Amino acid sequence: MKRFFKIGIFVVLFFALSFGSGFYFTYKNLVSNKSNTNGQDSFFEEAEKNGHLNILLLGLDAGTIGADEEHNRHRSDTMMLFSLDLKNKKVNILSIPRDTRVVLPNEGVQKINAAMAFGGPKLAVETVSKLLNVPVHYYVTVNYEGFKKIVDAIGGVEIEIERRMKYDDNAGNLHIDLKPGLQVLDGEKAEQFVRFRHYPEGDIARIKAQQKFVKATVKALLKPANIFKIPKLIEIVQENVKTDMSPMDMIKLANFARQLSEEDIETYTLPGSGQYIGGVSYFIPEENKVRELIDEICYNKNGIKVAVLNGSGYSGVASEIAKKLESMGFTVVKIANADSFDYDITTVLYPKEKPEYAKEIAKILNNPVIKEDEDSKDDITTIILGKDIKDN
Incomplete structure (x- = not known):
């Protein structure tokens, strides 16, 4: 079985690895670590011809509280497809609602966030690829502990909170208490912000909040002071992040990233609407609109x-x-x-x-x-x- 080479949460290190001295440090760090890729071919060469490389980011939930971590089954609390336009130097981010209705092998009708729990990253990648009819070249998973540590390592993320966020889930050990206004969120408060779900508009509003946070994180990472924090970032992600990317692919990714600016990033949400089916709330994609959007953001066709x-x-x-x-x-x-x-x-x-x-x-x-x-x-x-x- 392929060993995971633990090298980075895409939202953060995609840009963090791009700085000059950070790029050099990363190169030395990756080359010095041994990774068994089982001869896997790089997707970059083909993507450079066709223009796009697709990476699936999976933010994992806490799983079953009290369960042994080795056997815990985590669902994907956040699912984003990053489509990198290597030719035109742009990044399109497509958020997929966690309640999206899909059919999983041997499991029948499920919400898409269950794919990770039933079959790990492999099934999550296969499910997203089938849903969108696009190749998914790589995946990156990150847990909330890693997420919080990364936010703290970069000095927090400044963001405008538009509404009062108050929610307590004692069973899940989740307590959210944020007030409106412009503020710098540390790791603990950042987790509260991205996990808050009780919007009048439902999960779509939560997705918009997460997309807003991604852009704010990029802005924070681009601060010159964060160059000196890259060694700490790499240490954190090696402990909390998994991906099937090879070291050399990460180097190519970093080289691409350092050519980008905030204006080169666009966010989208899977078209569709919420419906109750058999008493269960699902998000139902609108197939025609999905196809049109995918043509635009993953192919430029x-x-x-x-x-x-x-x-x-x-x-x-x-x-x-x-x-x-x-x-x-x-x-x-x-x-x-x-x-x-x-x-x-x-x-x-x-x-x-x-x-x-x-x-x-x-x-x-x-x-x-x-x-x-x-x-x-x-x-x-x-x-x-x-x-x-x-x-x-």
């Missing part, structure tokens, strides 16, 4: 429509190419045979004045011919597969 025509005569190739296009965020509107099977070279016909569509599609094909479709009356890019498709 914004719903580019594609028709795939088989002009090669090879059975099944149009469906294979269509499936690959869909996995990259394109919207395939037609799969059919071309007017003949005599095409030798694959051709991409793009709508008038939309050559950028063809360039995006050409990335997955083997040097296709690219032409403007002068007769096109709609906004559809057409691929006519030739016999050279077998060389792909």
Whole structure:
């Protein structure tokens, strides 16, 4: 079994590792630690071609109070997909409500936060990937003890609290007591802020509060004084954080992060609404809106429509190419045979004045011919597969 290489809560170290001396320290620290990656290939090379790398952040709850930690089953109290646009140097953060209704293998209908409890990070990654129809390349998990220690290590996080937050859960040992106003939250109060759930608007308001906290944390981390706190941060996360990233991938991640500013980060929430089903409260995603949003934030395709025509005569190739296009965020509107099977070279016909569509599609094909479709009356890019498709 692969050992976890404990190297960082993404929200925090993604930026903390980026500072000059901190970057050097991190490099030395990571290289000096041995990690068994079992020959796992880096996703960075492929992501640099296609533009996006997706990392799932799982903030774990306290689990069952009093349970032996070795056998405790933690749910994900917070679930965020970080989609890194490596080409345009941007980060999109998609929050997934913990009550999102999904079907888990062998467990049936469940809320998505149960995936972590039933199958650990592996099942959580698989569930999110299936829900959003996107690849999830890596995961990062962090518990609340680690979260509090990290906030304390960076000197707290300044944030404007908009409402009175008061709640006591004696069974869960959770006590929240925050007053409105601009203030610096230490680790204890930061935990109260992100865990508060009793909003009139429900869990969506909680998600917005968490997103607000993420941006405030980034701002705090970018303070020059925090450069000197990086050794302490790394010590904390090594004890409280797990990830399947390799050391070299973290170095690449840090190199990417140091090129970002606050303006390069955007936050989103999974589209949908709350419903009671069988007496249980669920969050039900709106599939069409989810697809549109994913196309925008994970692919930058914004719903580019594609028709795939088989002009090669090879059975099944149009469906294979269509499936690959869909996995990259394109919207395939037609799969059919071309007017003949005599095409030798694959051709991409793009709508008038939309050559950028063809360039995006050409990335997955083997040097296709690219032409403007002068007769096109709609906004559809057409691929006519030739016999050279077998060389792909």
